[in-house]
Ligand SMILES: Nc1ncnc2c1ncn2[C@@H]1O[C@H](COP(=O)(O)OP(=O)(O)O)[C@@H](O)[C@H]1O
């Protein structure tokens with residue numbers, strides 16, 4: 529799998545009778561930006577959780593750089609070079625923004641042992657995500673968009689080769705959205721491989737090189753943004769519903 533960084537075969541997660549993710553095959557090329565879309569409850573977050581090890585697979589296998597990672601503990605997977613953000617942000621409470629991100633630098637792939645070096649690295653990451661002016665405030669006082677960027681900063685601090693982003697644009701205004709899109713593109717140009725889940729269609733279609741569509745736990749389509757936009761099954765399962773909602777909104781106003 530020379531040009532592949534991540535590969536999953538028949539990846540499955542069941543919760544009782546519920547097939548949250550069902551026999552999904554996927555791969556991610558080195559240096560790629562891969563988007564994952566699908567309706568609420570489609571299994572997107574569950575899939576990311578299996579990749580980074582926070583949820584064990586019910587069946588199937590996942591490989592990262594030719595090494596089997598399914599079955600490994602999350603901290604081992606992080607050390608190998610995968611880090612993620614969480615849809616429901618979980619910062620360490622009672623700590624400042626700077627402290628929250630510095631922890632990532634101390635525990636990631638490059639495990640910086642020196643607190644001062646970790647702090648310098650942290651400052652540069654906070655600058656990257658536009659949170660420098662917030663470094664000394666406690667995480668509780670951040671708004672949603674800032675919390676999402678804190679999550680992103682924490683993921684970056686681990687110095688990953690592969691970053692998994694779960695709805696980092698949620699709660700962002702137009703300006704913040706563009707900032708995150710530019711940031712994702714910049715990280716990708718710097719060599720990071722990125723997998724992102726996003727509901728903001730314009731953003732994910734604009735930034736992704738390839739898109740996977742999940743529906744009821746299954747992969748129903750895969751292709752370029754253009755192919756996905758014109759895929760009848762995707763329109764029926766997901767895009768159609770969203771377009772209908774959009775039309776509904778316009779009709780109300
Ligand atoms: N820990 C859990 N226990 C039971 N059911 C879960 C759990 N996590 C997710 N689910 C269910 O699995 C399905 C997929 O959820 P999720 O992966 O969060 O979807 P998405 O991120 O695409 O909105 C949903 O029906 C959800 O309710």
Ligand SMILES: [Mg+2]
Nearest residue numbers: 572573574615
């Ligand atoms: Mg989700």
